[in-house]
Amino acid sequence: MVKKLDDKVALITGAGSGIGRASSVLLAREGARVGVVDNVIEGAEETVRLIKNTEGEAIAIKADVSVVADVENMINTVVDAYGRLDILFNNAGISAVNRAFTAELSVEDWDTVININLRGVFLGCKFAIPHLLKNGRGSIISTSSVNGLRAATTIAPYCASKAAVINLMRTVAAEYGQQGIRANAICPGVIETGMTTDFVPFFDFNFIGQGRAGQPEEIAQTVLFLASDDSSYLTGAAIPVDGGWSAEFKIPMNLPEGF
Numbered sequence: 001m002v003k004k005l006d007d008k009v010a011l012i013t014g015a016g017s018g019i020g021r022a023s024s025v026l027l028a029r030e031g032a033r034v035g036v037v038d039n040v041i042e043g044a045e046e047t048v049r050l051i052k053n054t055e056g057e058a059i060a061i062k063a064d065v066s067v068v069a070d071v072e073n074m075i076n077t078v079v080d081a082y083g084r085l086d087i088l089f090n091n092a093g094i095s096a097v098n099r100a101f102t103a104e105l106s107v108e109d110w111d112t113v114i115n116i117n118l119r120g121v122f123l124g125c126k127f128a129i130p131h132l133l134k135n136g137r138g139s140i141i142s143t144s145s146v147n148g149l150r151a152a153t154t155i156a157p158y159c160a161s162k163a164a165v166i167n168l169m170r171t172v173a174a175e176y177g178q179q180g181i182r183a184n185a186i187c188p189g190v191i192e193t194g195m196t197t198d199f200v201p202f203f204d205f206n207f208i209g210q211g212r213a214g215q216p217e218e219i220a221q222t223v224l225f226l227a228s229d230d231s232s233y234l235t236g237a238a239i240p241v242d243g244g245w246s247a248e249f250k251i252p253m254n255l256p257e258g259f
């Protein structure tokens with residue numbers, strides 16, 4: 001049976017949990033050999049175990065995406081193991097160190113979030129692009145957020161980093177489009193992962209068009225679409241996968257009955 005990613009090699013960061021794990025499993029099921037990267041190696045190893053259970057091919061790699069030497073090493077490890085790189089999914093991210101309004105944010109907390117969420121995406125691109133250029137094609141996908149499209153209080157570095165990721169993807173798309181590289185951002189809404197377990201029970205899902213949270217597997221389907229030739233003319237885009245949340249301004253009025 002022909003699969004969508006036969007002969008392709010993918011590297012996915014933040015792949016020890018949530019969206020990264022679901023995407024690793026799906027891309028492997030579609031034939032990709034996957035470099036499963038996380039700074040928590042036990043999570044990455046568990047993802048590899050899930051992939052190998054279904055006879056997929058993957059290796060676990062420990063890397064902190066904000067550290068130059070780690071990122072260089074994670075790319076080289078995958079290329080050494082599988083001989084090439086076709087798909088980079090920059091997905092590792094954190095929401096906040098401590099939540100605070102902007103004037104109360106510490107500079108250290110700002111730097112930590114920006115370094116993982118934005119510098120990490122830049123570093124992934126910097127070290128992966130030379131390998132994609134060798135193939136004359138490739139797909140880079142980065143996880144932004146609805147908070148890259150809209151603001152939220154108490155998480156300024158998250159909002160700023162996720163907005164910057166969108167324009168970084170557009171820039172890469174413009175720079176390397178004629179050499180066969182596509183670059184896109186995904187903007188998830190509320191997805192049930194390790195990142196959201198704390199606040200999902202308190203969330204009012206009536207504010208979201210579809211009235212529910214998303215599952216990591218529903219983001220993985222968009223990752224697969226962007227990774228495969230099904231999206232061959234799609235680049236420089238920021239795609240909300242958010243149940244319609246970012247499509248709507250809720251009208252802040254209590255209208256009388258029957259209005």
Ligand SMILES: NC(=O)c1ccc[n+]([C@@H]2O[C@H](COP(=O)([O-])OP(=O)(O)OC[C@H]3O[C@@H](n4cnc5c(N)ncnc54)[C@H](O)[C@@H]3O)[C@@H](O)[C@H]2O)c1
Pocket residue numbers: 013014015016017018019020037038039040043063064065066091092093094095116143144145146187188189190191192193194195196
């Ligand atoms: N869950 C949501 O509702 C939601 C919404 C919008 C965007 N996102 C984004 O999705 C991405 C994945 O998050 P998730 O929801 O799957 O959360 P998650 O916490 O389940 O997974 C994130 C993974 O990234 C890893 N990680 C964190 N810092 C790292 C670093 N410096 N280097 C390497 N790995 C690191 C963690 O160990 C973890 O395994 C993040 O970029 C997040 O900002 C999530």
